[in-house]
Amino acid sequence: MLAEAILIDIDGIVYTTDFQGFDTAMNAKASTGIQVKLQPWPLHAHLAALGECVIPNPLGLTLDDRAFSRKVLDYSHAPVHLHEAFAPLALWWASGGETLPVTLGGGWYKFGTMLAQLRPWNCGERFQALARCRLTAEEGICFNLGAYLRALLETSVVALEPALPLDDLDSATTRSLLEAVVALNAAEPDSTSKSLPDTPEADRITLRLCRALGWTPTQVWAMPVPEMDRLLALLDRIEDGFPGTPSGLAGLAQHPDAVVIHIEDD
C-alpha cells in the first residue's frame, strides 16, 4: 500500500495513489497490484499530444484517447505492458482534474497556486495565426489546430506568477489556463450573439458610430447616452445636410409624406 492512499475511481476502476497534486509525481497501483509512477504532465507535451490525437470525423472532432493515454504513460516511462491497465488514470492525470480558473480582475486569473495575466488576442494576431495554420495541399485545405491553439496561448498569456516557462505548467494549470484562454478568445457562438444587442436600431447605430469614429462595438456601448445622442446629431448634420432626408434627392422625395428608400451598394 502507498503511504497516503488516495483512491481514484475512473469508470469504476479504482487506483490507489499517493496523489499530492498534479505538479508532483504520483505513484499509482491498480487492483491487480501493478504499479506505475506518473510524472507531472507538462503543457508542451499536452499540446503535442492533442495535436496528434485529435482526429476529425465528418461531424466534428474526436479524441483518440488510447493514443493519448499512451503518450502520457510514455512520458512517464511507464512500461508498455502497463499502458492498458493505466490508460484511464493517465487520461485523468492529463486532464488536470476539476481545477477551474478564478477571475481576479484586471486580466488576472488564479489557477490553483498559479496566477496568470491574460489578454485577448487582437484581430491581426489571429489573422497571422490563421495564415500560419492554414495549409493548402494538393488534396485541399488543411488546418493545424494544435499550432493554432499554441499561437493563441502564446499570444494571450501575458504573465505568469510565479514566472515559469509556459511549457512547463502542470496538467491542472494547463487545463485551467486553456479554459480561461478559450473563454476569453474563442467564445461560443451563442455567447457572442448574446453579447450583442438584438435590435435593428442598435445594429444600425452601433455600426454607424463604428464607421464614423473607427471604434469597436465595445467602445460604442460604453459611451454615455447623452454623448451618443450628441454624436448622432453631429453625424446627421454633417453627413446628411439636414436630418431625415438623404442628400441628393428631389421631387417626390421632398414631399412631406414621402417614403424614401435609400439603397447603398455593398
Next chain:
Amino acid sequence: MQYFARTIHINGLLLAPMQALLRDAQKILDMELDAARIEEAVGEASFDLQGLSIFGQSPRQSEALTSALLATSRVAQELAGSLSQEGSRTEFPAPHANDKLIPVASGIPSSSYSSEAPIDLPFSDASASKRPENRSGSPLYTPASVPIESKTAHVSGELIPPLAGTAQFEKSPESLRRVPTVPIEPALSSVSADVVPIGSKDRFGQSPYVSESVPAESVSVDSDGGAPIPLSIKSSSATLSYRTEAASFRVAPAASPSFKSTDPASGIFRETVAKTDLSVDRLTELPSVEESLEPDSRWTNGIPLRPQNENAARSSFAIADQTSMPLRRREIEAAAARMASAVEPSFEQAYRLTQNRLEERTTPFELESQSLVRNTFNVTVALGSNGASESLDRTALEEALTDILRTAARRHGLEI
C-alpha cells in the same frame, strides 16, 4: 479520500479547447470540415485481403494489421519455400476448424517479444530496453529468452532437432526485416496439446486459455499492452497454411475461437519433429502492431477543411441555424427595397404628369373625374443567379414587392 471521474467526461475536457478553436477558425475562414475527404481517408483503410475484410476503428490500425498479415504471409511463404528446397515435402492442407493453432498476436511489438531470434522487425520500438521486466504472474512470461535456432524439444524421449526453418533466418535475415512483429514459436508437443491464445487480456495470466503446459523454455510472448483492435473477419477461408513434415507455418486468422478444442491432428504434431506456427489468431482481440500504437498520423498536418456552402458564406459568421429564415427575410426585404428604388423615377414621372394635368384642368366638373391620369407601371424584377436568390420564396417576394409599391404609390397621392 477518493476521486471519481468518468472517461467520457475527461475526454470532453481534453477535447474542449480544440473544439472551441475549430469553431473559431471555421467561423473566420468560412470553412467547414471536409467530410468527403475524411470519409475518403477512412474508406481507404477498409479493404479486402484474400477474402479477409478488416474494419478497424482506426484506419492506421487497419493498415498496420494489413501490413502484418501481408508480411506474415510473405515470411511464411519464404520459410515454406526454403523448407521445400531443403527437401521437405510441402503440402497445403485445407484449413480445418479444429486445426491446432498457437494463436500469437501478430501485432505484438518485437521489442516486447523476448525471443532473441534474429528477427529485426520493422515496427520494433527503440525503447526495447525499457520494456517491462516484471512479468510475474503469467506462465507465459519467462525470464530467459530462448533463441529459436537453439530450440529443441523432447517428444517421447527423442531429441527434436532444431527447427529447420531457422536456416532461413540465418541465411537471409534481411528478408525477415519486413516482418512486423510475428513471433515464431516452435510447436512443442506440450504446446500442441493445448492451444494458448496470447492476447492483450491474457498477459497477466488471467486468461482461461493460458495453458500451464507451456514449457518454461518456450519462446515467451508479451503483449504490447494496447487494447484490442476490433476487427471483423468475414471468412475463415482466408487461412493461409503452409505445412511440411518438418515444420508448419500458418497464417490463420481463425474465425472460430475454439482454442481449447482437442484435435486428433495434435498427434501429428507430436509425431512431427518440429512444427512452427506463424499464427495470426483471435483477431478480434488482437493488439495492434507498434506502428498502430501511434495516433492516426493522417491528420497530423491539419484538419481537412473546405469552404462553406455559398448561402452560409454570405454571412461571415454563418451558423446553420442562423442562416435559414432570417437570411431569407433579409434577402426579400433587400430585393424589395432595390426594386422600389428602381421604380422611383417612374413614380416621379407619374407625379409630374399628374400635376400637369391637374393644373391644366381646373374646372369643377373636370375635377369630379375619377381618372384624370392613368399611369401603368410595368415592373420587372430580375433576380440574380446566386444561391441566395434561388432560395427565395418567390411568392413571398412578389407579395412584399407589391405591398411596398402600393404603399409607396398611395403615399405619393396615386390611386391604385
